[in-house]
Amino acid sequence: MTYRTITIARDVQFAAKQTAAESRERFARQGTLVVNLLSSPGSGKTSLLQATARHWQGRHTMAVLVGDIATDRDAQRLTPLVPAVQLTTGGACHLDLALVQRGWEALAVADVEFLFVENVGNLVCPASHDLGEHLRVIVLSVPEGDDKPAKYPKAFRTSQALVINKTDLLPYVPFSLQQATEDARLIQPQLEMFPVAALHDEGIEAWCAYLERQRERLREAV
């Protein structure tokens, strides 16, 4: 009897990469920019999306797939403004592409210009999973402290933009915008920065203009 070793891990990873690339391509062809939002719990991803929806109302279309371990509270906050589906992982620390695909089918919207995937609040695990997004954006809130880029490097290294939220709290907590920016750009020199106070609709115009530009570039590239 002879034995052969079959390396499964490589095939599985290759298949996952290909599926993500295909999903990315499909959304690009239909003109939908897919944005994967990463952050700690409570940094304000849902508030940022609410402010984004208010800013675009009547001008641009968006939908949200929102991931959580338990509860559908975030989807409840979003559905008065935009189509949203809650993805509940039941314990898992990050979203995966299969969940995103099921969520997209459940959304059942014919076409949207922007599809946001609000990941589980976690600065570690989601950084290792490609959801077929065109843009990965990290949200860091001021009260979390300016040392987060250095302490959670992978999430920052794999992102294209950084939203610094809750800037209205700058007078009350120790946080240096300069320190956070320098640390983040040491890790990812091309990182675009957007200071905002989502609850107060501050800084949202620049953030939305950036997303609009990214979608234009996507459409030109197809």
Next chain:
Amino acid sequence: MTYRTITIARDVQFAAKQTAAESRERFARQGTLVVNLLSSPGSGKTSLLQATARHWQGRHTMAVLVGDIATDRDAQRLTPLVPAVQLTTGGACHLDLALVQRGWEALAVADVEFLFVENVGNLVCPASHDLGEHLRVIVLSVPEGDDKPAKYPKAFRTSQALVINKTDLLPYVPFSLQQATEDARLIQPQLEMFPVAALHDEGIEAWCAYLERQRERLREAV
């Protein structure tokens, strides 16, 4: 040729549980209360430990094992006050018992009354790992929002105490102490609550008195 199925997973889990129980027992016999601190990134675990060290200075002894994905910034903040060793996971989303044991050896302190293990900032993965602690404490900061107990239930369900930090920010953000408390106690009715503002040394006396009582109970039980 005949085949037998050997269930490895169960043995490994059993061995891990036994090792954690043995570690817990060993620390109890030497009079050291081991406290595992869980929270989101930036909720103020290190600041809480700095305030605790200031409060106990000259009266009680403590040491800290501090976990992070990268950097030794938290250990640098603590070592002027107490013995501290940084445990860098190099990407892993939680601490494990083997790292804690190596950290304890590296600390090389003869005896301390309180050993704090400051886990990686993550409300998901650390909840599933027993580090041989006597007490699991979750730190939730006010700007993270009062919806976190319902959204991250396992971390709250497996903890004995909840420290609500940054209460000085209550006037500036939407956060209901009552809502957070009710939600947390739905999940874990025995959860003890300690509102604090660690940066301003507020609420620290009650928190420290609780830890002192827990250590007394541990010594009586040995």
